[in-house]
Amino acid sequence: MNANDRAITGFTMAGHAMVHTYELAVPILLTVWLAEFSVTSATLGTVVAVGYGLFGVGALPGGLLVDRFGSRRLIVACLFGMGSAFVLLGLLPGVAGIAVALAVWGLAASVYHPAGLTLISKGADQRGAAFAYHGMAANVGIAGGPFLTALLLVAVEWRTAVIALAVPAFVAGLAGLTVGFDETAAVDADAKTGSNDSDSDSDDDTTVPDVDSLATFVTASRGLFTAGFLTVFVLVLFNGLYYRGMLTFLPGLLSDFLDPLLAVDPAAVLGPIADSPAAAEFDLSRYLFAGLLAVGVAGQYVGGRLTDAIExxxxxxxxxxxxxxxxxxxxxxxxxxPTLLAVSAALGFALFGLQPLSQATIAKYSPPAYRGLSFGYTYLAIFGIGALGASLAGAALTYGSQTTLFVMLATFEATALGLAVWLIVRDE
Known part of the structure; x- marks a missing residue:
């Protein structure tokens, strides 16, 4: 990597880690909220889906803003906004307060993916490597967020814990104001050599006008939604339903699965503080959840490297x-x-190994000039519409069973698989 690639990669790694730290702190907090508030899994799943939904819905206007104002400003605003949201989460009362705070978090976080992924795809020469490290940083947040949240919940009550979690976002936001890089270095280099990173459905449209009105937005969207990009859009939508439905209730599911398998006395683990209030908050499944998600770091790296090796x-x-x-x-x-740990580790590897490949596919089926808009649309699908996965998962567990949930999730991903196969066939 050259100096510009390293600066972009480091900046986006920090932002990506923060986004997913907060995203995956929520499932751990959900186990506390279910105990504290007299509500069902279906109700809290819907409350959480509000924030997660805005995380995706805001990606589309976020993508437009990226194409107009650039990535750095939006990523810095995202970091400050997420920190402020978690401060609100610690201060606002009741389930309604949780809904409001998570909605603020969702809106702030929503701009990250179109901003960060556009920055890498347009600024980094070694895109595959940058996507790999960027994805690995996400898994540091994905695993570190639950782990840090679980540790804080042992020491302090949850409202204090979420305020403490807000601090790193403010620090990262301040650091982001000083880092220097060229946001369009890779596109400028491609223009000089005449190369184009999009497929036959996407024109090399580097002179298109900014999307600064409803008319240009409609025109850009029509040009973007080729048959290939539409297929990718629907594919990532179903994967988003799987992702959100799987992870939202996974800590609770692991606890249910592990209780009859592990004869672990919390007093033996906690020792001198076994009789303290902190002991009541100790839940081994939270740490196992974080550890299993950490396997995704390897998946992200392998997936990122594969984008440079195969279609x-x-x-x-x-x-x-x-x-x-x-x-x-x-x-x-x-x-x-042993089998539970094996299937969970495989989940972490595959779920996050898929992400760099998904991002590279989005880039392949979209023109560079509207790359921010393309990521805006696809992350609207993944995290916006995909947020329904949390509500559907809660309903499946409330009115069905664990088997109902996992069969539903398999159906979502089987649909995505069919669309991926169609993309392969049409390219041959």
């Missing part, structure tokens, strides 16, 4: 196949500790 649709199809199988095996594998 991304093919890698995507492999990961989607694994995720279908994993969903179908999860409940049967919960009967013993």
């Amino acid at each position: 991304p649709e093919r890698g995507l199809a492999v990961m989607l196949t694994l995720l279908v199988v994993i969903a179908l095996l999860f409940v049967p594998a919960s009967g013993s500790l």
Whole structure:
């Protein structure tokens, strides 16, 4: 990597880690909220889906803003906004307060993916490596967020914990104001050599006008939604339903699965503080959840490297196949500790190994000039519409069973797999 690549990669790694630290702190907090408030999984799943939904819905206007104002400003605003949201989460009362604070977080976080991914795709020469490290940083947040949240919940009550979690975002935002890089270095280099990173559906449209009105937005959207991009859009939508439905209630599911398998006395683990209030908050499944998600770091790295080695649709199809199988095996594998750990580790690897391949596929089927808009649309699908996965998962657990949930998730990913296969076939 050259100096510009390193600066962009480091900046986006910090932002990506923060986004997913907060995103995956919520499932841990959900286990506390279910105990503290007299509400069902379906109700809290819907409350959480509000914030997660805005996380996705805001990606589309965020993508427009990226194409108009650049990535740095939006990423810095995202960091300050997320920190402020978690301060509100610690201060506002009741389930309604949780909904409001998570909505603020969702709106602030929503601009990150179109901003960060556009910055890498337009600024980094070694895009595959940058996507890999960027994805690995996400998994530092994905695993570190739950782990840090669990540790804080042992020491302090949850409202104090979430305010403490807000501090790193403010620090990262201040640091982001000083880092220097060229946001369009890779596109400028491509223009000089005449190369183009999009597929045959996407014109090399580097002279198109800014999307600064409804008319240009409609025109840009029409140009973007080729048959290939539309297929990618629907594909990532179903993967988003799987992602959100799987992770939102995973800590609670792991606790249910582990209780009959692990004869662990909290007093033996906590020692001298076994009789303290902190002991009541100790839940081994929270730490196992964080550890299993940490496996995703390896998945992100492998997925990112694969984007430089094979066509991304093919890698995507492999990961989607694994995720279908994993969903179908999860409940049967919960009967013993070794098989449960194995299927959970496989989930972490495949779920996050898919992400760089998905991002590279989005870039392939969209023109560079509207790359921010393309990521805005696709992250609207992944995190906006995909947020319904949390509500659907809560409903499946409230009115059905664990098996109902995992069969539903397998169906989502099987649909995405079919679309990935169609992309491969049409390219041959």
